[in-house]
Amino acid sequence: MMSSMSMTRRVGTLKPTIIAYCLWVAIFTLLSGCTRSSSIIFLEVPPASSGGIGTSGLIRGKVLGRYRGRHIVLYAFADSRWWVQPFESAAHTEISEDGSWRAQIHLGSEYAAILSKEDSQPSQYLDALPTLGKTIDAIAVAGGGGIEIPTPDDPSHETTLRFSGLQWKVRTVPGDRASKTNEYSSDNVFVDDAGTLHMRLIRNSHGWVCSEVNSIRSFGYGTYTFNISDVAQLEPAVMFSAFTYFDRPLDGDHRELAIRLTRRGVASNTNAEFSIQPSFVPANFYHFNVPPGPLQLNMKWRADQGEFTISRDQIPLKQPLESWPFNTGMPIPNDTHVFINLCNYGYAPSPPTHDAEVVVKRFEFFP
Structure with missing residues (x-):
């Protein structure tokens, strides 16, 4: 009898500890899921080109992970610089409910997409892409897709x-x-x-x-x-x-x-x-x-x-x-x-x- 009661007490004293441990594991797992890093994938990339105002192509992609309160900032690389796309006056590309985004932009030899929560207007161009930090959650870079198209200085097109x-x-x-x-x-x-x-x-x-x-x-x-x-x-x-x-x-x-x-x-x-x-x-x-x-x-x-x-x-x-x-x-x-x-x-x-x-x-x- 004594042994049975003692065992019951020992088991009873363990129950709160087990519950607390399980709650801690659940909360940690939930928090880990909420704070997991975001990433960007490209679904379509325009052709490579030397760029210019007379060129245009569709770029689209998707954000994996957290994107609420963020937007995409796009860049095209031409003339040794990264130029914000599609225009300096329209530099924020909105993200849809499913995480997808798309934009019609000017062409370049490479393209970059940045997941940002910075509300200020980006500069017209960058000499180098930024790094991950407080306002930038993800960066993706891709070369131009398909065959390089002619420069806009070529009057044939x-x-x-x-x-x-x-x-x-x-x-x-x-x-x-x-x-x-x-x-x-x-x-x-x-x-x-x-x-x-x-x-x-x-x-x-x-x-x-x-x-x-x-x-x-x-x-x-x-x-x-x-x-x-x-x-x-x-x-x-x-x-x-x-x-x-x-x-x-x-x-x-x-x-x-x-x-x-x-x-x-x-x-x-x-x-x-x-x-x-x-x-x-x-x-x-x-x-x-x-x-x-x-x-x-x-x-x-x-x-x-x-x-x-x-x-x-x-x-x-x-x-x-x-x-x-x-x-x-x-x-x-x-x-x-x-x-x-x-x-x-x-x-x-x-x-x-x-x-x-x-x-x-x-x-x-x-x-």
Whole structure:
């Protein structure tokens, strides 16, 4: 009897210990599962390419492990740097409920996906990829899939047109001009029998589709002249731009001088601006109003000054309407091309309500 009671007491004293041990094992297992490391796998990788704004491909993948409160930051390697994708203004790729993600990006020779919980905007490019740390949970890198595709400088796979005696590339891949990622289509650009260039902004089932051309020939110091139709009918949320641009700057300087006709989304704003870069310097912008009627846009680019002028494009009324000099911060030309763009303005509180068109009568360059 005594022995039986003693055994019962011994077994009884062990029960809480066993329960506590089992609970500890269960909690440890649960916590281990919650804190397990995350990883990224690629499901589809675009072809390898030397890159550029005229290239585009689909990349997609999946996050294994924890991803709540995180997003994917994508990079493409070109010109010895990692360039954030698809654009600096749209650098966060969202992760779906099942952990999958996808994006249409510019091409490169290699691609990187980073699982990040950093909310700040990434820089436009990196000399080297970051390492795992407090805000970065996983990194995956893959070479371009398939066969290397031609460089965008090869005109054989480009849509081109001839205007004002020059060959121009027509943009057909998405872009983030006017502070918004938009579609572009070659259907929105054409040259008529009179030799004038028609630029259109068209709405389709996906949203607004913009138009853009850029010169195949590069330019430098000199005077750039654009003769355009009346743009008084453009809605506040529409932007027409004529500008110089260098696509692949290793120093971050796109060599941009620009004339833009837009009210920047608000009807009471001025409807025109002259600008140089960088955009965060207030002195690099000059805003003003231009009256209705055909216009001539001029940018005189010199080493020590940029002189901008808008005039009436009507003889004998071709007098300057507005002029402005930029006396500091002028870029140095480097494979700089001319771009003409018509798009909707990304920061507008309300989108356009109807299609738009601007006719560019001619472009001239005087060294």
